[in-house]
Amino acid sequence: MKMKLLMNQCKAELLRILRNPYYVFWSLIMPIMFYFIFTKVVNTGVEDAGQWQAHYLMSMSAFSVMGSSIMTLGIRLVQERTQGWNTFIRITPLPSSVYFFGKMFGQTIMHLFSVLCIFAAGYLMNGVSLSPAEWLLSGLWIVAGALPFMALGTLIGFMKRVDTASGVSNVLYMALALLGGMWMPLDILPQTVQRIGKWLPSYNYGDGAWRVVQGGHPQWGGVLILLGYLAIFMLLSGYIRKKQEAV
Amino acid sequence: MEHVIEMEQVSKVFHGKRAVDGISFTIGKGSVTAILGPNGAGKTTMLSMLLGLAEPTEGQVRIFGLPPKHDAVRERSGAMLQEVSVMDRLKVHEIISLIRSYYPQPLAEEALYAATGLEAADLKRYAEKLSGGQKRSLGFALALAGNPDLLFLDEPTVGLDTTARRRFWETVRGLAAQGKTILFTTHYLQEAEDIADRILLFSRGALVADGSPEEIKSRLVQRSLSFLPEGDAGELRRHLEQLAVIKEISDRDGRIHVTTDNTDEALRVIYTGGFAVKDVRIDQGRLDAAFEQLTLEPEAVQP
Numbered sequence: 001m002k003m004k005l006l007m008n009q010c011k012a013e014l015l016r017i018l019r020n021p022y023y024v025f026w027s028l029i030m031p032i033m034f035y036f037i038f039t040k041v042v043n044t045g046v047e048d049a050g051q052w053q054a055h056y057l058m059s060m061s062a063f064s065v066m067g068s069s070i071m072t073l074g075i076r077l078v079q080e081r082t083q084g085w086n087t088f089i090r091i092t093p094l095p096s097s098v099y100f101f102g103k104m105f106g107q108t109i110m111h112l113f114s115v116l117c118i119f120a121a122g123y124l125m126n127g128v129s130l131s132p133a134e135w136l137l138s139g140l141w142i143v144a145g146a147l148p149f150m151a152l153g154t155l156i157g158f159m160k161r162v163d164t165a166s167g168v169s170n171v172l173y174m175a176l177a178l179l180g181g182m183w184m185p186l187d188i189l190p191q192t193v194q195r196i197g198k199w200l201p202s203y204n205y206g207d208g209a210w211r212v213v214q215g216g217h218p219q220w221g222g223v224l225i226l227l228g229y230l231a232i233f234m235l236l237s238g239y240i241r242k243k244q245e246a247v
Numbered sequence: 248m249e250h251v252i253e254m255e256q257v258s259k260v261f262h263g264k265r266a267v268d269g270i271s272f273t274i275g276k277g278s279v280t281a282i283l284g285p286n287g288a289g290k291t292t293m294l295s296m297l298l299g300l301a302e303p304t305e306g307q308v309r310i311f312g313l314p315p316k317h318d319a320v321r322e323r324s325g326a327m328l329q330e331v332s333v334m335d336r337l338k339v340h341e342i343i344s345l346i347r348s349y350y351p352q353p354l355a356e357e358a359l360y361a362a363t364g365l366e367a368a369d370l371k372r373y374a375e376k377l378s379g380g381q382k383r384s385l386g387f388a389l390a391l392a393g394n395p396d397l398l399f400l401d402e403p404t405v406g407l408d409t410t411a412r413r414r415f416w417e418t419v420r421g422l423a424a425q426g427k428t429i430l431f432t433t434h435y436l437q438e439a440e441d442i443a444d445r446i447l448l449f450s451r452g453a454l455v456a457d458g459s460p461e462e463i464k465s466r467l468v469q470r471s472l473s474f475l476p477e478g479d480a481g482e483l484r485r486h487l488e489q490l491a492v493i494k495e496i497s498d499r500d501g502r503i504h505v506t507t508d509n510t511d512e513a514l515r516v517i518y519t520g521g522f523a524v525k526d527v528r529i530d531q532g533r534l535d536a537a538f539e540q541l542t543l544e545p546e547a548v549q550p
């Protein structure tokens with residue numbers, strides 16, 4: 001019964017996401033455009049072009065998935081609440097955990113799809129060539145490493161108005177991307193920014209994938225920082241949820 | 248009789264204001280009850296507490312003898328709420344099948360399709376593309392998805408056209424005939440009077456009247472007499488004003504109207520006193536008037 005409930009919920013959430021090309025489009029258009037500009041149009045003057053193309057492909061994949069985790073998820077959650085749909089779900093026997101899991105599942109499948117599209121774009125535009133293990137590992141890292149950002153999106157989802165959520169998540173998203181070295185490598189940014197950036201989830205998220213395409217693997221320190229952010233965001237979510245539901 | 252709903256001294260305080268104030272009532276199995284009251288009377292707050300969406304500040308709510316949030320309560324009840332949109336990007340039949348899957352013993356899909364009143368083609372449309380009234384009808388079907396024993400309907404017919412409204416209440420009557428307990432809120436007096444076998448009248452967070460529509464009417468409706476004056480109307484009015492049994496005098500359409508708590512006594516006094524009147528009529532007030540009276544001056548009618 002529980003398993004079937006979960007599968008039904010996941011199926012419904014997946015359908016909803018796949019049928020909303022708007023979200024998929026926006027999570028792809030900007031990263032792919034950036035990728036095109038900074039690997040084909042602007043001469044970045046890097047020595048190893050192949051290395052840069054692979055590095056920046058990871059940056060843009062992570063940038064896309066991080067954005068959809070924070071913004072798409074957050075804004076959709078606010079929408080569902082303001083439209084009263086959440087309230088309806090709360091009075092049905094569906095456990096809220098199943099509802100929530102369904103959302104995360106739909107989101108993750110969408111991320112998987114985004115990663116595949118952006119990887120394909122990198123291959124087609126620049127002939128980025130990685131070993132099968134590198135493709136697989138970096139892709140999995142980007143999909144799995146999105147967890148802390150989904151938790152952040154969930155926090156955004158507690159906001160009262162779609163406008164606020166959209167504004168706040170946009171600013172957070174852009175700041176995290178810039179300071180985390182997703183738009184340009186962190187080592188060309190000022191020292192202070194670098195020092196802050198190293199502690200941000202966005203840098204550590206990108207870093208895992210960057211290391212994979214250089215033939216390395218994600219660092220334990222980075223994993224711990226990401227898990228730390230995940231724990232903080234989840235605790236905050238739990239606290240806010242309790243407060244909001246104790247009306 | 249089995250108590251489906253028990254409210255015991257329930258209060259709800261919002262920002263220091265008592266939205267619901269010390270309400271107690273029980274609702275028996277198979278009854279159709281209307282929670283009637285103007286906007287801001289505390290109807291929605293009451294319903295939120297019954298649904299376990301809000302916790303009472305004081306007092307206790309029990310549904311089927313259990314707290315409203317209990318799984319067993321969720322499985323046996325259904326609700327149609329106000330301001331609930333539909334899940335976007337799912338087709339009508341997909342939403343119905345999804346919500347059905349939440350319940351252990353759901354109603355048959357065909358029965359739910361029928362409850363929406365939608366054409367077969369509309370069932371295949373995206374739910375967000377339906378008109379406002381059609382969405383309400385879908386909301387009704389979703390409330391029935393679990394084949395509930397207890398049904399909450401919050402202002403269910405707002406936004407429905409006459410045909411849809413009639414079909415809606417026909418379905419509700421059918422459900423009541425099956426022994427289901429139904430509680431609905433409304434500010435349409437006519438609906439409460441036509442559908443419910445019990446009315447709970449709310450005003451400013453308090454329960455100001457509780458009874459069958461007839462009881463409420465007979466207890467609260469103000470009666471009045473009207474007649475035509477014979478001779479000097481001014482002098483007649485001066486005499487009438489001195490009678491204790493008459494509360495108010497007014498002129499309408501050339502007739503003199505007097506309101507009274509006791510029409511028999513008023514008639515006796517008028518005839519034995521030799522007042523110059525003709526064409527005397529006794530007017531029964533309407534429930535609308537009772538409603539207005541109750542909700543405007545709640546303290547005047549408390550038992």
